[in-house]
Amino acid sequence: MSGIRFNFPAPELDQSIYDLRSEVRTFLREEICNDRFTPVTDCWCAGVDLDFSRKLGQKGWLGVTWPKQYGGRELSALHRYVITEELLAVGAPVHAHWIADRQSGPLILSSGTEDMKRNILPRIAAGECFFALGLSEPEAGSDLASVKTRARKVDGGWEITGTKLWSSGAQHCQYMTVLARTSDPLEGKRHEGLTQFLVPLDSQGVAISGIRDMSGLMHFNESHFDSVFVPDDSVLGKVGEGWKQITSELALERSGPERFLSTFIVVEHALVRAASDLDARQAAIVGGIIARVRALRAMSLGVAALLESGKSPDVEAALVKDLGTRFEQDVVERLRAFRPILWKSGNGDVLDDLMTDSLLRQPSFTLRGGTNEVLKGIVARGIGLR
């Protein structure tokens, strides 16, 4: 018996992590008491507040794991974990910097040029430079290797042409990391010949237009690249190895607290209304939510601990995302026992707005960053069924 029994070890939490948590909590409590931000459901995808991002930068809470010379603090991934989960738990508006801090910064660190590291990383860490992901396309969703965006080699650089879809927040980002085909797919080797580029969004030939989602929010974008020139040193990593880069980042991307906390703030506000007088059914519902969130967090921290110790827990990470995203959807349904979801958002009642926004945003949870069908496929492969 070993193949399908997974281990989720406890991460090593030293005093500095406890201190950091209480520092972040104190700061957030003060921000909330002084109404400096409005709590947002799905805040890491829907809550944009550039001032707030800058404030986190000033606090030194962005890019914390990066080398000091690039604006980081050389703290552990667990320090970052604690910061991000505290922010998510209060629905803080963290979308603007989220991708840059989680993904693009680390990508630049591992695959970028020295110039990029010097010029861009300190600005990300300061909460002033934001990134969007250029992965999906009109014809390429779950089947990402079928992207049609081309990068053609020209004198001194590359010329990118194509359309990227669903890139969140591109309207306020300075950069997009764009996955493009740099050579034709060979039979049976379609994952080769893909390359990631760093593209400044103010480049000539870039046109971005917003797409409204069913909740009414305009955070998605369609980004057109019409013969956009980028110099040779915009290539992230090696030409043709973009796929490997993207898949190697996935364990980190899939197992974080944003995969089960997107709607947690709604639980808090439902409790604010009802906690002094819960009936038995409500007590059971909220108790069940707490129990599941604790279990998911134990899993997610377990994956973080495995990553810290140099392992690659891809299957475990896929499990966290599959279970976690379904859970954060389920939270909304269960909380209907506290309050019916009746009204269009914007009536000024915090709980009503959070409930409505959560319900209307939750279909995206099990799609973004790899659909749950794709995730189950990863699990099936991991246990030898594929």
Next chain:
Amino acid sequence: MNETDLLILDAAERLLSDICTTEAAVRYEQGQVPEDLANAILDSGLPLAWVPEEFGGVGGSLALGFELIRKAASFALPLPLAETLVANLLLAVSGLTVPGRWTALGYDGGELPVAVRGEVNGTIEMASGAHEASVIVVPVLEKGHLRVASFAPSTIDMEHRRNLAGEVRTRIILRSAIPSQLSGRIENLTEDGLRQFCALLRAVQIVGALDRVGELTLDYVAERKQFGRALGKFQAVQNRVADIVGETALAGAAVQQAVRTVSNAERPLRGDRSTAIAIASAKFVAGEAAQKVPENAHQAHGAMGFSYEYPLQHFTRRVWSWREEFGSEFYWSEYIGELIQDEVQSGHGDSVLGKAWDLATR
């Protein structure tokens, strides 16, 4: 766990895979105690894992004992190893003599019998392990304090029944019963703490059994062919197996976390709030998995999994029993909700906002 713990686990695994077949579970359900298996386990000293060395035990960690329990459940061990471990622990912490045979746990999470001037009165609806045991261990209340009593089986009224997994559960009626041993007050043991500890025991067993349900399913869908290919090649079936793996992993993570919390607690049987919430969560999540995992496993197995012959059903019936014992999902989720309400009401203007997160991270 240290090196010795790992060696013990290794030996236990070998012992169980050699002689603990589901045939033993079948025989046990027909009323025959599998003597070879019983003697081998007693001889191995495993039931004494939680008994300190100075009382003749192994002196193993709580983590070791829970891992043994998980392992035993993954073999559907038809003997009260888990119950004996706890009963022996209770004897040891209360300074009573620990026998070398099976020991029954005369406790089911319900009301405790009451001791007055050395006589015990009360009813235990679902004692476990009482069929094989040479000693019945019963936690009792005297003037609001816990003591531990032990009885020789021949001296008390017992009515054996079987839970839906076929495990013996016994109604014990104590009428002015005189214990063969009665401890003094035990300060580091509370009724809440004991209930929680036993709930964790069942949660760990559920996860152990589910480990095996996943293994059986994976093997079955890899071998069974329909429409010209293995069932496991169909995406619909793969998704079910992935769900089995996921729910088991989730319950496993919750249980691991609860075991860590209990292991790190200064007084693990006192039932403080941080162990309470960890265990409540573990039993809740394990209880939910006890529904979801068998549902998917049986669907993947087709009619074969429904037959008595095939091993799956032993594990299914066990997790369906264990999820009810020492508090179901319904009990423990409400317990957590009430804990929140309680803290809010006694919070003296402390902000409610953040309470849920506080409990999620405590």
